Amino acid sequence: xxxxxxxxxxxMPIEVPVNELAEKISRTVVEIEGQxxxxxxxxxxxxxxxxxxxxxxxSDHMVITQVDAGEAEPIQIVTGAPNVAAGQTVILxxxxxxxxxxxxxxxxxxxGVASNGMLAALQEIGFEDKVAPKNFEExxxxxxxxxxxELTPGEDALHVLGLDDDIIETGITPxxxxxxxxxxxxxxxxxxxxxxxTLPSFELVESDTQTADLLTAEAPGELAPKxxxxxxxxxxxxxxxxxxxxxxxxxxxxxxxxxVDVTNYMLxxxxxxxxxxxxxxxxxxxxxxRHAYADEKIVTLDGQExxxxxxxxxxxxxxxxxxFAGVMGGASTEVxxxxxxxVLEGAVFEPRAIRHTARDQNLHSEASTRFERGVxxxxxxxALDHAAALIxxxxxxxxxxxxxxxxxFTYVAPVVEVTVxxxxxxxxxxxxxxxxxxxxxxxxFDYVETNGKFTVTIPARRWDITISADxxxxxxxxxxxxxxxxxxxxxxxxxxKLTVKQALIRxxxxxxxxxxxxxxxxxxxxxxxxxxxxxxHAGQPIQLDYPMSQDRQQTRVSLLTGLLxxxxxxxxxxxSDIALYEQGRVFVSDGDTTQRPAEIxxxxxxxxxxxxPKTWATPAKKADFFVLKGVVEQxxxxxxLAQSVRFEANGAREDMHPGRTADIYVGETLIGFxxxxxxxxxxxxxxxxxxxxxxxxxAILILPKNKTNYEAISKFPAIARDLAxxxxxxxxAAAVRETIITAGGQHLHDVTLFDVYSGTxxxxxxxxxxYALTFVDPEKTLVDDEINAAVAKIExxxxxNHHAEIR
Numbered sequence: 001x002x003x004x005x006x007x008x009x010x011x012m013p014i015e016v017p018v019n020e021l022a023e024k025i026s027r028t029v030v031e032i033e034g035q036x037x038x039x040x041x042x043x044x045x046x047x048x049x050x051x052x053x054x055x056x057x058x059s060d061h062m063v064i065t066q067v068d069a070g071e072a073e074p075i076q077i078v079t080g081a082p083n084v085a086a087g088q089t090v091i092l093x094x095x096x097x098x099x100x101x102x103x104x105x106x107x108x109x110x111x112g113v114a115s116n117g118m119l120a121a122l123q124e125i126g127f128e129d130k131v132a133p134k135n136f137e138e139x140x141x142x143x144x145x146x147x148x149x150e151l152t153p154g155e156d157a158l159h160v161l162g163l164d165d166d167i168i169e170t171g172i173t174p175x176x177x178x179x180x181x182x183x184x185x186x187x188x189x190x191x192x193x194x195x196x197x198t199l200p201s202f203e204l205v206e207s208d209t210q211t212a213d214l215l216t217a218e219a220p221g222e223l224a225p226k227x228x229x230x231x232x233x234x235x236x237x238x239x240x241x242x243x244x245x246x247x248x249x250x251x252x253x254x255x256x257x258x259x260v261d262v263t264n265y266m267l268x269x270x271x272x273x274x275x276x277x278x279x280x281x282x283x284x285x286x287x288x289x290r291h292a293y294a295d296e297k298i299v300t301l302d303g304q305e306x307x308x309x310x311x312x313x314x315x316x317x318x319x320x321x322x323x324f325a326g327v328m329g330g331a332s333t334e335v336x337x338x339x340x341x342x343v344l345e346g347a348v349f350e351p352r353a354i355r356h357t358a359r360d361q362n363l364h365s366e367a368s369t370r371f372e373r374g375v376x377x378x379x380x381x382x383a384l385d386h387a388a389a390l391i392x393x394x395x396x397x398x399x400x401x402x403x404x405x406x407x408x409f410t411y412v413a414p415v416v417e418v419t420v421x422x423x424x425x426x427x428x429x430x431x432x433x434x435x436x437x438x439x440x441x442x443x444x445f446d447y448v449e450t451n452g453k454f455t456v457t458i459p460a461r462r463w464d465i466t467i468s469a470d471x472x473x474x475x476x477x478x479x480x481x482x483x484x485x486x487x488x489x490x491x492x493x494x495x496x497k498l499t500v501k502q503a504l505i506r507x508x509x510x511x512x513x514x515x516x517x518x519x520x521x522x523x524x525x526x527x528x529x530x531x532x533x534x535x536x537h538a539g540q541p542i543q544l545d546y547p548m549s550q551d552r553q554q555t556r557v558s559l560l561t562g563l564l565x566x567x568x569x570x571x572x573x574x575x576s577d578i579a580l581y582e583q584g585r586v587f588v589s590d591g592d593t594t595q596r597p598a599e600i601x602x603x604x605x606x607x608x609x610x611x612x613p614k615t616w617a618t619p620a621k622k623a624d625f626f627v628l629k630g631v632v633e634q635x636x637x638x639x640x641l642a643q644s645v646r647f648e649a650n651g652a653r654e655d656m657h658p659g660r661t662a663d664i665y666v667g668e669t670l671i672g673f674x675x676x677x678x679x680x681x682x683x684x685x686x687x688x689x690x691x692x693x694x695x696x697x698x699a700i701l702i703l704p705k706n707k708t709n710y711e712a713i714s715k716f717p718a719i720a721r722d723l724a725x726x727x728x729x730x731x732x733a734a735a736v737r738e739t740i741i742t743a744g745g746q747h748l749h750d751v752t753l754f755d756v757y758s759g760t761x762x763x764x765x766x767x768x769x770x771y772a773l774t775f776v777d778p779e780k781t782l783v784d785d786e787i788n789a790a791v792a793k794i795e796x797x798x799x800x801n802h803h804a805e806i807r
Contacts, residue, residue: 002251003185005166011186012195018166024192028477030179031171038126038250039163044097045125046070047155049148050088058111065119067092070154078115083139089148091120091141091157100126126163133245133255147242162246175464177373181271184376184461191442191478200269204389206401209233214279215343219289219406223313224325226348226380227289227406230388231279233341235259235397244394253366258394259335259342262387272346272375272383273326273367275315277333279341284318287343289325289406296321299331300363312357313349326354326371327363342391346384348377378411378460413457418468420452426472428485439478501601504639504701505583508603511638515631517581517605522562524587525552530565533655533681534558536672536696539588542597555587555597559604560692564677567608568685576688577609579623583697601697605631606677608690625660625676628691632664632674635695642704643667646734647674655681664695671699711778718749718776719787723794724807729758729767731802736769743797745790747782750774768807 005018014021019035026032048067051074056062065084066074069092077092084090093105094117105118118124119140122132129136143151151160158164170179178184183199190197211231219227237257239245244265245255253264263274279285292308298321299305306324308314313325323330326349335342349371358368381403388399420433433452440447446457458465465471476484498506509519531541531554541554556562559582567578582604589597607623614620621627629647636645643666651658653673661675672695682690727736733753740751755770762768773794775787798804 001170001172001180001185003168003170003182004247004250005168006162006250007165007182007247008186008189011182011197011199012190012193014189014193016193018168021189021193022168025168025170025189027481028192029170029188030173030176032168033171034167034169036167037164038167039158040100040126041102042098042100042125042158042163044094045099045120045157046092046094047143047151047153047157047160048075048090048092048119049153050084050086050090053084053086056111056113058113062110064113067119068153069094070152075116076114077117077119078110078113079119079140081119081121081139083142084119089143089151089153091122091125091161093118093120093125099124122161125158125161127249131249131252131254133239133249143242144239160242162250165246165250167250174373177370178271178376178461178464180370180373181376182269183379184271187444187461191444194442200386202386202389204385204399205392207233207398209398209400211400211402211404214400215282215285215287215404217287217404217406219347221407221409222350223291223353224289224347224349224407226346226377226408228346228381228384228403228408229287229406230344230346230384230403231341231400232344232388232391232395232397233279233400235340235342235391235395237335237337237339237395240394257335257337259339259391262390262394263344265390266383266387267366267370270376270379270383270386271370272379273370274383274387275323275329275345275367276335277322277329277343277345278335278339279343280339281333282317282322282343283320286317287345287404287406288316289347290314290316292321298323300324300328301331301334302328303331306361306363309360311353312360313353315345324357324361324363325349327358327361327368328365342397344384344387344391346380346387348375348380374463376461376463377409381408411460413459414466416456416458416465416468416471418454418456418471420454422468423472423475426469427476427479428487429479429483431475431479435479436475439475442478443474501701504697505601507638508583508635508697509581511635512581512605512631515634516611517579517607517631520563520566520580520582521584522556522559522566522582523552524556524584526554526556526561526565527551528554530561531556534560534694535588536602536670536694537586537588537598537600539590539598542587542589557586557588558694559584559586559602560606560677560694563604563606563692564681564685564687564690567606567687567690571608571687577611577613578690579605579607579611581605601701602694603697604692604694606690606692607631608688623689623691625674625691628693629662629674632693632695636664636666639700639703640706640708641666641700642706643669644738646738654678664693666700666703669699669703671696671703714776714778716777716779716781718774719782721773721775721787721791722770723773723791724755724768724770725798725802726762726766726768726805726807727798727802729765731767733769736798736802736804737771739797739801740771740773740794743794744773744775745793747775747777747786748773748790749776 022032022035046069048069051066051068054064056064062078062080065077067077069075093099095107097105107116121136122141123136172179186197214231217229237259240255240258240261244261248255251268255261259276263276266274291310292312292314294310296308297305314321315323315325322333351372354368354371358364392399420436448455535557541557543554547553563580563582570578585599586602587597607628610620611623611627612621646665647662650661650663653661655678657676657678664672674693677690737751752772754772758767775782795806
């Protein structure tokens with residue numbers, strides 16, 4: 001919220017420099033997001049009075065003016081402003097001045113006529129369009145006659161317009177909504193500076209007409225615990241006086257008219273949103289707070305037609321919805337320059353209902369922000385009466401006698417107890433009873449102290465304080481966080497280390513990154529179509545009740561869907577050589593909405609394009625099934641699984657190529673799958689030939705593992721033998737390799753398939769597999785008899801298990 005320091009000075013004297021005040025607020029209450037003067041580096045901008053206006057001899061839209069700027073001679077200004085006229089009091093940027101955006105104004109000739117400055121609109125001296133009362137196209141800023149009578153030509157216009165005010169922007173935390181008002185901010189600053197704030201006062205004069213004779217009001221307590229109306233008759237809607245406009249635009253609110261500006265002024269002063277209706281535009285004079293009917297149409301003050309749902313809260317007259325309660329008014333009863341009689345509404349609305357309406361309509365306003373976080377319930381009707389009195393003063397109306405009250409309640413101040421011993425125990429201080437009492441006095445809290453025990457009565461303006469811990473926080477921040485003692489933590493220390501799960505995940509990342517894959521992090525939420533793909537587990541994804549978008553409706557059951565989105569993103573940007581992996585959780589539900597879904601750790605990867613780039617010596621190597629299989633085999637080998645790993649072809653897995661996909665087993669446990677993404681699925685994503693794998697890390701984590709021991713490199717020579725066999729075409733090389741390893745004995749060190757052949761000289765339905773076998777003994781040199789015996793045993797087992805013929 002923007003805080004005007006000049007406005008704060010109406011509450012109390014402020015002698016400290018503004019930057020020091022901002023620092024005190026930041027250290028004591030809330031963060032300071034900015035501090036500035038609206039005038040920035042502008043200078044030499046003054047008040048001037050237009051003496052004469054003559055047509056330009058060489059232009060049909062410019063005029064030549066003579067203005068009094070408090071100097072010995074009038075200053076000639078050429079301007080194209082459509083609203084300039086003799087007798088006006090205006091803003092003059094003189095020769096040599098600097099205006100908004102750092103623009104320098106110098107003497108010049110416009111169509112041959114000298115111009116010694118510029119008559120300015122507010123936008124030209126730094127006002128944003130959303131704050132300036134008039135559109136730039138309407139011309140220069142002209143002071144009204146009442147304000148002009150108090151101004152002197154040559155006077156500093158930046159000071160007159162309040163642009164030399166110091167503005168402090170505070171970042172209001174959810175628990176300190178009391179700081180959304182100048183009153184609340186004044187109480188806080190007074191506590192910091194140890195001052196006594198003087199709150200605004202007013203005198204309300206009522207006519208003989210009774211408000212109850214003009215309208216009725218009805219509001220259920222569960223929607224509006226406080227609700228009242230006042231009527232002001234015979235108003236003249238026009239521009240607000242300059243003092244009020246300055247207050248508003250320095251706080252970031254655009255002045256509109258005296259009636260609307262008063263309601264906004266009360267919003268800033270009390271933190272209490274009010275609303276003004278045109279009494280004569282009401283379809284009926286029975287005002288009701290109710291839930292909206294389905295599909296009611298309300299045009300709000302921003303000009304948009306909005307459709308209600310039954311959970312929205314509306315203000316209605318007769319059977320017609322007029323506005324969204326506590327959020328934004330309706331155009332049908334808007335106060336305009338033709339308005340004569342107005343109805344003022346002051347209320348406290350149920351915060352959750354306002355939050356629902358604002359979110360449902362995507363309509364968050366200054367009013368809804370305050371109602372959602374809370375308002376001072378003791379100020380609601382005070383702000384209503386103050387607004388009525390000020391409108392009568394500024395718009396010349398009369399206030400009908402009394403309020404029409406539909407709902408009200410008596411505020412019961414909560415009482416919170418805290419002891420000095422408890423305060424010192426929590427803060428680690430030795431604060432005395434007198435010091436605590438002084439802090440509560442600075443906060444203007446009523447209290448009773450008995451033997452170090454404080455019984456504190458909490459005022460309505462501090463609805464954030466409900467328990468003793470809140471009072472301890474109040475003491476801590478006013479005592480000064482910098483004054484709290486700094487101590488090192490004590491207690492037994494334990495060495496930090498990774499859990500088994502964390503170590504597995506970290507090792508997996510290191511392995512995949514060492515093999516050339518880059519880590520990706522994808523959204524957990526996706527579309528319903530993608531959420532069902534590549535599932536490893538029985539179950540279904542979770543549907544969100546309030547998804548952030550159509551693309552983020554359900555939880556993922558696979559990491560591959562997100563990785564394929566990443567591939568598509570890269571391909572769309574001409575990056576075709578891709579190697580990515582992701583580690584994360586998938587979410588699977590059994591359909592029981594009363595139970596939390598299972599969260600399962602997964603690991604997945606994808607490759608596409610070239611695995612190795614082309615060099616001067618070697619051609620490029622394309623990514624394929626066997627490249628990715630090698631990556632997965634190395635990853636699984638690093639886990640040191642006690643049981644053997646095998647890959648079994650599976651042509652039935654959806655969204656995967658039926659001839660290039662395999663399930664991955666450890667023993668009899670399915671831990672994942674690997675293969676080519678189905679071409680049709682790849683086409684949907686807009687990508688080319690892509691290979692992927694997905695592993696269930698949670699399943700791998702609980703599998704038995706071998707201890708990893710260091711094995712010295714043998715000092716003795718290794719012996720190599722080649723073995724070629726004939727087997728049926730459906731026999732897998734992995735199964736043959738497993739048999740060789742099992743039968744090869746303790747000296748068999750490595751088995752490598754180096755040739756696969758079928759065709760000429762090989763019978764139909766058969767294929768030839770050739771393996772390189774490496775034998776080594778770390779203790780001695782092997783002899784041929786030992787090798788021959790091992791090879792013979794291998795050949796025997798191959799014949800028994802696979803009906804293999806030795807070639």
